Structure formats: structure tokens, C-alpha cells
Amino acid sequence: MAAEKRGDGTVGKALDVLNEVAEIGSPVRFSSLLKTSKYPKATLYRLLQTLLNQNMLSYNDEEQTYKLGLKLVRMAHAAWLQSSLAPIALPFIDKLSDKVGETVHLAQLDNGQVLYVDKRNPSSPIEMYSQAGKVGPAYCTGVGKAMMAFLDEDALSRVISKQAFFKYTDFTITSEKELRKELSLIKKQGIAFDKQEHEVKIICISSPILSSKGRVIGGLSITSSIDIHSLESLQEFKPQLLKTSELIGKEAGAWNFPEQNN
Amino acid sequence: MAAEKRGDGTVGKALDVLNEVAEIGSPVRFSSLLKTSKYPKATLYRLLQTLLNQNMLSYNDEEQTYKLGLKLVRMAHAAWLQSSLAPIALPFIDKLSDKVGETVHLAQLDNGQVLYVDKRNPSSPIEMYSQAGKVGPAYCTGVGKAMMAFLDEDALSRVISKQAFFKYTDFTITSEKELRKELSLIKKQGIAFDKQEHEVKIICISSPILSSKGRVIGGLSITSSIDIHSLESLQEFKPQLLKTSELIGKEAGAWNFPEQNN
DNA sequence: AATCCTATTTCCAAATAATGGAACTAAGTT
DNA sequence: AACTTAGTTCCATTATTTGGAAATAGGATT
Structure with missing residues (x-):
């Protein structure tokens, strides 16, 4: 392993x-x-x-x-500062979290996995798995799918080959075929949902963060629980989520953020 | 260096x-x-x-x-989870920060420097230098002095030898002699203050976290700005700060937290 | 388009460091 | 006292690292 x-x-x-x-x-x-x-x-x-x-x-x-x-x-603090999107994205995430009052995650792809590089909790956080520095699966998280959907075929197949397709919940996607279908839908819509695919009761809406050249540099998500939100009500955050992702992408361009991850 | x-x-x-x-x-x-x-x-x-x-x-x-x-x-996430006081102290810090409504820092000594391993912001945070993972000087921060004050002579002289004694502000202690005097006062009082010694306008009250055997395993502080608090009003947090430190120390004992840092 | 930089990358024989089987020590157990 | 198990050290052999020098790449300058 x-x-x-x-x-x-x-x-x-x-x-x-x-x-x-x-x-x-x-x-x-x-x-x-x-x-x-x-x-x-x-x-x-x-x-x-x-x-x-x-x-x-x-x-x-x-x-x-x-x-x-x-x-x-x-060392990691230094790495986080100089190698993650987090310091660049910080003010944008703060603002987004404030506005929507829900948990916001910032993630990057690292070796086929989702690496959470920052997280904002609203005043009353839901109990959840994630933390900055923690890794999660790509094939069954909102950010993971959002990022994958916008990779080129080369990078995508490399990432897919690293997925375990473990069935975390009843809703987890467990085959490459299903996943690819989902990804093409996501690409069309510009947005991904996590429909309790990783943790029961936890849902999220997520978008990729793209560089000026259209390459995936990260992912952003707004996470909640089905006790509070439905997928439909999460949908309402779409404009703000997309706007924030766009702003982070632009800012990253100005900072010359590298576009290379797999 | x-x-x-x-x-x-x-x-x-x-x-x-x-x-x-x-x-x-x-x-x-x-x-x-x-x-x-x-x-x-x-x-x-x-x-x-x-x-x-x-x-x-x-x-x-x-x-x-x-x-x-x-x-x-x-890796650092794993290190933070298994090697820092942070996961153990987490609930206690949350509670303390909630109660006092000010920024709370959890730190450990690492190689003569203060390593901040966790931080809680109240709803309206003051702009400040620190972040989890960041290091700071020991001789001119509240947590640094609090921890040093409770080291045995052997460990203390090792730590002191690593201090730069750079004059950050008008109030920075810049000699070993001054520092030792301050430390013995701190030991008597059980509490340390940062009187704008590292950053202008920033003050804090701080206590060491001791293991059941009385060894220093970390430091805890409540930080504010002179615009909001005076040293006297910070003093009022003393009982809660000491209580929290004690609880963390006990909990760490139960977790068999190592007592060795320099 | 040829020349001259300067920065980066590759080569290879000599120098150095890593290897791992086996022997040793320490701390329990029977 | 003999036995077990865990951790540490030894040292001749083996493999890796070393670094000066040469090759290459990519601009910039004539």
C-alpha cells in the first residue's frame, strides 16, 4: 500500500x-x-x-x-503556506463561509486522493470527518468528483486507476463506468454533488477551481447534513460557489500557482 | 542556522x-x-x-x-494527530475559547522555540501572527516564558542557549539575566504575561501545562490586544486558564503523552 | 544564424556509506 | 539457572553516493 x-x-x-x-x-x-x-x-x-x-x-x-x-x-506549515492554495484562497473562503453559514472545504488532488488544505466551520459546525491535512477518497466526495470532471483524459485515467471504489454507503459509486458517467454530467453542469456517497447524512455541493488556462488546481465545496439541507436547497449556493471558485482561480493565476497535480 | x-x-x-x-x-x-x-x-x-x-x-x-x-x-496531519497535544486538548480549548471570547493558543516547546499546535479564534479575531504549525520565539511570548519557567535547570539552560534575544518591541526582554528573573517570578505566580514583548499592542496571559509528574508538556494562552484588554482584565481569566491547563495535563497523563521536549 | 552566455543536467571512476547476517546484551519467563 | 523475546552493535562485503568535469539546453547578443 x-x-x-x-x-x-x-x-x-x-x-x-x-x-x-x-x-x-x-x-x-x-x-x-x-x-x-x-x-x-x-x-x-x-x-x-x-x-x-x-x-x-x-x-x-x-x-x-x-x-x-x-x-x-x-515543515508542514511551511509547505502549506507555499504549496497549497490555502493562503491564496483564505479571504475568499472566509467570505463564502460567512455568507452561506455552512462548512466550506478547500481541497487539492494529491496522488489520486483528495487532500483537504483548508476548512471553515460556521459558528455551529456539524460533526464530520475532515480536517486540514486530512486526505479522503476522490471518487465519492464532492470536491473529488468536481476536480476529476475537469481533468484531461490522461490525468483522469491516472487518477481513476488509483481509486479504491470501496462502498462507504448505499450511495457510493463503485465502478469506473458509473463514475465516468457521473463525471461527464458534472462537467456539463459545472458543479458536483455528494449525495451521501462518503458519509451517511452528509451532502455537499462542489465546484472545481480552474486556472486561467482551464486546468484544475483545486476544488471548493459547501457541506451540510440532510437534517438541515436538501440537495435542492444546496443548489441555491451554486452562484456563490462558482463565483468564489472563479475568484480564487484568478488570484492563483496572479500568484503563479502551479497547475500540476495528479 | x-x-x-x-x-x-x-x-x-x-x-x-x-x-x-x-x-x-x-x-x-x-x-x-x-x-x-x-x-x-x-x-x-x-x-x-x-x-x-x-x-x-x-x-x-x-x-x-x-x-x-x-x-x-x-504527513504533518498525521504528526499533529499523534505527536502534539492538540487532539487531546481540543475539547478543553474549545470550551475555554467559548467562555472567554478571546483567542486561545496551545503551544509546545520544540528545539528552543515555541511551536503553536492549535489556535482558537473567537468570532471576531484580532489580526495576529500565529497559526497552527507556526513557530515563534520562546523568550518573548507568554507561552514560551510560561513553559520555560517550569523547566528544570538542565533543560532550561539548553533552551536559553537557543534564544536570539532580538528586540522586537520596546518591551522585549533582551538578556538572559532579565529573563531568568522574569521566569522565577512566573514560577512563583504560576502564570506568565506577554506585555507587548513580541508584537506591539498584543498582550496575553499564559500558563504551562504540566504532566502529573510536574513536567512541562505544553503551554496555553489567552491573547488579546490592548485596545480591548488591560493586563489587569486579562488577570481575571487566570482561574479558568489554570483550570483548563490542569485538565489538559490530566487528560494527557491518561493518554500517556511523552514528557520530553527541549 | 552564429556566438556567447548562463543554468541545468549527465557521466563515471574514486570515495564513502549502507547493508545484513550473526553475535551480543538486556529484560523478562518458566 | 536456562530459556525466550526484544533491541542493539559489529564488521567485512556490497552498493550507493560523490563531485569535478564535460555535455546540453535555452536565452541573449552580436
């Missing part, structure tokens, strides 16, 4: 181990890592030591466990 | 380069990096390629610039 690039020598291996620790998501012991690791004991050990030295991992003496280090939190 | 650990071989060098890119804070060209880098051209080039491969960096073809990659944003 872990991304495994060959030809990156030791650095690749070290980052591989870092990823493993990240994916486990809780403090891990050496022996536990060893079981699933493709590296021999001594090698794994040394890689861990190096990462510790570099503060990419931290070690709990008592528990003898490794976990991700604070260095990553620092 | 960049941390340079020896004996970490290639991995250390690669992370070194990554740090350099992070510290520059904006997209950089190869030649620009080369000027300040301690690595020869071919080496630097290959390190950058490796980092690109690993999605730790991204490259803008048109501009020929490197910047931090989204992979870092993803």
Missing part, C-alpha cells in the same frame, strides 16, 4: 519507513514495525535512528515506541 | 536540503539554492531529484522553481 519509488536509495528507504509510521497512526514499537517492514532488522534500526536524529520521529523511552516528530508539523 | 546533524549520511543531507527550501519560504531556483548550499552542484541536484521523486518537493516547470510538496502536508 505504501508508495514505493525505486532508485531513491537510502533517502527513499528512510522516507518509506517514515510513511509506515505515519500510516500506522499511533506509536509503534520496533518489533511491530519490523514485522511489516521490507527491511532487515539492522537496516530498519539504523533508519529509525537516523530519523530520530533528524527529529522526524520521536521516541518514547518508557513505552519504547516511535511516532512522528514535531519537526514535521513545522 | 539550519540544524545540521552529522552522521546521518545521505538522509541527513536530503533533509537538510528540504529544510533549506522550507526556510526560504518561497519557490526557489536551483542556482539560488546552490549559492547558499554546502553541497556541490551535482550532489545538490541529485538530492533535489530524490526529494521530488518522493513528493517532498514539487517543481514548477515554467518557473524552474522548487517548493515544498503536498506530501508534507499529509
Whole structure:
């Protein structure tokens, strides 16, 4: 499951181990890592030591466990500032969230997945899965589908090949064929809906953020729950959502935001 | 300025380069990096390629610039979840921010600096420097001083040795002697104030978060502006601030939060 | 369109670092 | 005391990294 690039020598291996620790998501012991690791004991050990030295991992003496280090939190802030749409989109998202009084998400495609790079909660937030930095599936979220719909065929097939098509809810799209049909509809309408495809009761309306050259650079969504909104009432946000996406796209152009993600 | 650990071989060098890119804070060209880098051209080039491969960096073809990659944003989310006090402290901070109606910061010490790991804005936020993931100086912020005051001498002198003592404002403490005096006062009072020491007009009241064994694991602050509050009126938040810090400390104990930072 | 930059990329033999099987230590268990 | 399991160190072998230099790419200038 872990991304495994060959030809990156030791650095690749070290980052591989870092990823493993990240994916486990809780403090891990050496022996536990060893079981699933493709590296021999001594090698794994040394890689861990190096990462510790570099503060990419931290070690709990008592528990003898490794976990991700604070260095990553620092770096990520810098990454977020310079590599995500978030700082550019910030004022626009604030405004949109204020106006519509619902949760707003800003996302980008990263390696076939939806990476949420920012989120605005209205005063009374609904309980939900997402957080800035969190990743989600592309094929069954509003932002994911909105972004996919506007990719060129090349990029699209690369992204589709990475979809798991796991059936989260009764409404989840679970085949490429269905998905492609949905995407062409979305492209026509300029807008995507999440009809409880990822989480029960959670719906959203979403639009892609396009660069001046028409390339997908991100996605924007307004999310709510069926207890509060219907798809029809979400539809009413369409003009504001599109307008905001357009403004962010323009601003990103001025900032020379890169157009390349897959 | 960049941390340079020896004996970490290639991995250390690669992370070194990554740090350099992070510290520059904006997209950089190869030649620009080369000027300040301690690595020869071919080496630097290959390190950058490796980092690109690993999605730790991204490259803008048109501009020929490197910047931090989204992979870092993803990893950091995991790091934040498993390595920071933030997820543990979340409900307590929400509640505190609600009650006092002012900005609340949660911070940890990382390498002699204050790392903000969470932040709550009241409905009408004041314009301010901080964000989750951002770092700040320890010697002239409320949380920084609060945490330092409760370190043991060993850890304290290590942290103090890393302070820059740059005079941000007329009120900034600029010598170890002054600082130590202030810290002993803070320890007596159990509470620290930032008296516009880092930013003009910005003041805060802050307390350390201590583990059950009395070790510093974080800091908590309520921040405002002199346009709204005086130090005296901030003082009124003291009981709530202390109570919240205590609760977070207890909760962290239950979660076996590590006590080790410097 | 030929020349001269300057920035980036590739090459390859020498230098260095990583590897991993095995041995060792430490801390429990029976 | 013998045994188990987990973590750490050793070191000759192997593989990767290194970096000076040369090649290439893409402007800018004559």
C-alpha cells in the first residue's frame, strides 16, 4: 500500500519507513514495525535512528515506541503556506463561509486522493470527518468528483486507476463506468454533488477551481447534513460557489500557482 | 542556522536540503539554492531529484522553481494527530475559547522555540501572527516564558542557549539575566504575561501545562490586544486558564503523552 | 544564424556509506 | 539457572553516493 519509488536509495528507504509510521497512526514499537517492514532488522534500526536524529520521529523511552516528530508539523506549515492554495484562497473562503453559514472545504488532488488544505466551520459546525491535512477518497466526495470532471483524459485515467471504489454507503459509486458517467454530467453542469456517497447524512455541493488556462488546481465545496439541507436547497449556493471558485482561480493565476497535480 | 546533524549520511543531507527550501519560504531556483548550499552542484541536484521523486518537493516547470510538496502536508496531519497535544486538548480549548471570547493558543516547546499546535479564534479575531504549525520565539511570548519557567535547570539552560534575544518591541526582554528573573517570578505566580514583548499592542496571559509528574508538556494562552484588554482584565481569566491547563495535563497523563521536549 | 552566455543536467571512476547476517546484551519467563 | 523475546552493535562485503568535469539546453547578443 505504501508508495514505493525505486532508485531513491537510502533517502527513499528512510522516507518509506517514515510513511509506515505515519500510516500506522499511533506509536509503534520496533518489533511491530519490523514485522511489516521490507527491511532487515539492522537496516530498519539504523533508519529509525537516523530519523530520530533528524527529529522526524520521536521516541518514547518508557513505552519504547516511535511516532512522528514535531519537526514535521513545522515543515508542514511551511509547505502549506507555499504549496497549497490555502493562503491564496483564505479571504475568499472566509467570505463564502460567512455568507452561506455552512462548512466550506478547500481541497487539492494529491496522488489520486483528495487532500483537504483548508476548512471553515460556521459558528455551529456539524460533526464530520475532515480536517486540514486530512486526505479522503476522490471518487465519492464532492470536491473529488468536481476536480476529476475537469481533468484531461490522461490525468483522469491516472487518477481513476488509483481509486479504491470501496462502498462507504448505499450511495457510493463503485465502478469506473458509473463514475465516468457521473463525471461527464458534472462537467456539463459545472458543479458536483455528494449525495451521501462518503458519509451517511452528509451532502455537499462542489465546484472545481480552474486556472486561467482551464486546468484544475483545486476544488471548493459547501457541506451540510440532510437534517438541515436538501440537495435542492444546496443548489441555491451554486452562484456563490462558482463565483468564489472563479475568484480564487484568478488570484492563483496572479500568484503563479502551479497547475500540476495528479 | 539550519540544524545540521552529522552522521546521518545521505538522509541527513536530503533533509537538510528540504529544510533549506522550507526556510526560504518561497519557490526557489536551483542556482539560488546552490549559492547558499554546502553541497556541490551535482550532489545538490541529485538530492533535489530524490526529494521530488518522493513528493517532498514539487517543481514548477515554467518557473524552474522548487517548493515544498503536498506530501508534507499529509504527513504533518498525521504528526499533529499523534505527536502534539492538540487532539487531546481540543475539547478543553474549545470550551475555554467559548467562555472567554478571546483567542486561545496551545503551544509546545520544540528545539528552543515555541511551536503553536492549535489556535482558537473567537468570532471576531484580532489580526495576529500565529497559526497552527507556526513557530515563534520562546523568550518573548507568554507561552514560551510560561513553559520555560517550569523547566528544570538542565533543560532550561539548553533552551536559553537557543534564544536570539532580538528586540522586537520596546518591551522585549533582551538578556538572559532579565529573563531568568522574569521566569522565577512566573514560577512563583504560576502564570506568565506577554506585555507587548513580541508584537506591539498584543498582550496575553499564559500558563504551562504540566504532566502529573510536574513536567512541562505544553503551554496555553489567552491573547488579546490592548485596545480591548488591560493586563489587569486579562488577570481575571487566570482561574479558568489554570483550570483548563490542569485538565489538559490530566487528560494527557491518561493518554500517556511523552514528557520530553527541549 | 552564429556566438556567447548562463543554468541545468549527465557521466563515471574514486570515495564513502549502507547493508545484513550473526553475535551480543538486556529484560523478562518458566 | 536456562530459556525466550526484544533491541542493539559489529564488521567485512556490497552498493550507493560523490563531485569535478564535460555535455546540453535555452536565452541573449552580436
